[in-house]
Amino acid sequence: ETVTPLESNMGWVLALEPADRAFVGRNVVEARKAEGPRQRLCGVVLEAKGVLRAGQALVADGAEIGTLTSGAFSPTLGKGIGLARVDAAFAPGKAGREGVAVSIRGKVLPVRLVRPPFVRNGSPRV
Helix, strand or coil: CCCCHHHHCCHHHCCCCCCCCCCCCHHHHHHHHHHCCCEEEEEEEECCCCCCCCCCEEEECCEEEEEEEEEEEECCCCEEEEEEEEEHHHCCCCCCCCCEEEEECCEEEEEEEECCCCEECCEECC
């Protein structure tokens, strides 16, 4: 209920035109679009051994900046990968997204935030 399609990189599915088109939640989507999404969905690549899982917290400078929505081991990349909603300031393409880590069973391991997809046309993008 707190996540709009804008935070899930799905804004393209919204039919906001014509302006009189009504749907449940339109006022919330328009307000969030005007202020800018609070979070963004991005890819996460684990830089150490391990497997990412949904619900794990992403941290930077000791503060939680997001949560993994999914995770698995990628045989193609040979690394743990996942998707996460992170604070918009940490989305790929923004400055200051270095130093991000994931908390896995009490250990803090480094991750890299990337734009999905992880593999395109059979070639790794990360």
